[in-house]
Amino acid sequence: GLGRANAQASAALGLLRSAPPAANASARLDEAIAALRAIAETYRATPSGEVAALRLGDLLYAGGRYDDALGAYQTYLARYPRGPFALQARVGIGYGYEAKGDLAKAAAAFGEAADQFGDHPLASDALLGLGRAQEALGKTEEAIKAYTRLAEKPGAGAGREIAQQR
Secondary structure, eight states: HHHHHHHHHHHHHHHHHHHHOOHHHHHHHHHHHHHHHHHHHTTTHHHHHHHHHHHHHHHHTTOHHHHHHHHHHHHHHHHHHHOOTHHHHHHHEEEHHHHHOOHHHHHHHHHHHHHHHHTTTHHHHHHHHHHHHHHHHOOOHHHHHHHHHTTTTOOOOOHHHHHHHH
């Protein structure tokens, strides 16, 4: 049943974390990506499959594969539009576009995440990304609005200090 599938997915994720490193870092990255893809697909109806789908985007982003990361985050949102990691996927989309230099799309993604999840503690990342993208686009007024929202957000922590410095 679902409980057994979730246990298998959790075990597979655990093996992925503890596997010995490949001699070649690129080969290790490829192995990890393949393993996460398999877990995300095979166990997509389980919490572990959902986690694997998000982590796949994170790993692709960390490996500099921004187009693939964007696809993984978009797939996550298509499968789990109200999932517990939807904010992280939306922010990941913003980071992906920002890394590719598409600041208008980055600003749109960060803005959507901030608007949709404004009360979530991690919405600070979206507001900071929005301000940064708007600033880089030369949209100073919009950047100030984003940074002000961040500075006024309860629990913004370090994000508040960054926003106040900007």
